[in-house]
Amino acid sequence: MKISIVIPAYNEAKNIGLVLDSLRREKFPIVVVDDGSKDKTFDIASKYVRTLRDLTVLRHKVNLGKGAALKTGCESAILSGAEGIIIMDSDGQHRVADLPKFIEVLNGGKYDIVFGSRDINMNMPLVRFIGNKVASALISFLFGIYISDLICGFRAFTKTAYRKLNLKSSNYGIETEMVAKVGKLRLKHCEIPVETVYYDKFKGVTILDALGILFDVFIWKIR
DSSP, X not given: OOEEEEEEESSOTTTHHHHHHHTTTOOSOEEEEEESOSSSHHHHHHHGGGTSTTEEEEEESSOOOHHXXXXXXXXXXXXXXXXXXXXXXXXXXXXXXGHHHHHHHHHHTSOSEEEEEEOTTTXXXXXXXXXXXXXXXXXXXXHSOOOSSTTOOOEEEEHHHHHHHOOOOOSTTHHHHHHHHHHHHTOOEEEEEEOBOOSOTTOSOOHHHHHHXXXXXXXXXXX
């Protein structure tokens, strides 16, 4: 299976170079999507095009949200022939050492989507931990699917699964929407353990983001 790595990025000038350096030995095509960053994220990532094998760097002129950047990256990867996609965050939280786990599952052909699940002992902020578990329980109740780490951005899926999901979210809700629709469509899925390091405990989904996602959850249930 031809697999591509997609990395949505926003204001990650201090980390995107480290992420791309860590992927230097990988043989998979990589798509970085700069989502209208105000810093040098795009410039730094673009410098790696000269030295990193099969790297594509795209840019949104304005910030559209993580979901929009993820979808732009996935569409680009598919147009380039990807049959499977692995998505990683751009802040260095995810470890390249975990990539073989996703690759093995995708190539095994048994599952449509693979969710990374972080170790709760890896210093996950308490507010995130509680919110994550409450949201997981709600999604389980509404859509019949329980994913222990609902918002982990490290996951993989086949091209066919991505097309079936028909994702609409342009913001952080993309990860929750993906889980809800996997449950609704009864796609074959599994979870694998991944290592995560929190460099910034206050970055990511805010209370307002969470409330917006909660509203969307009920919309996904109705539609």
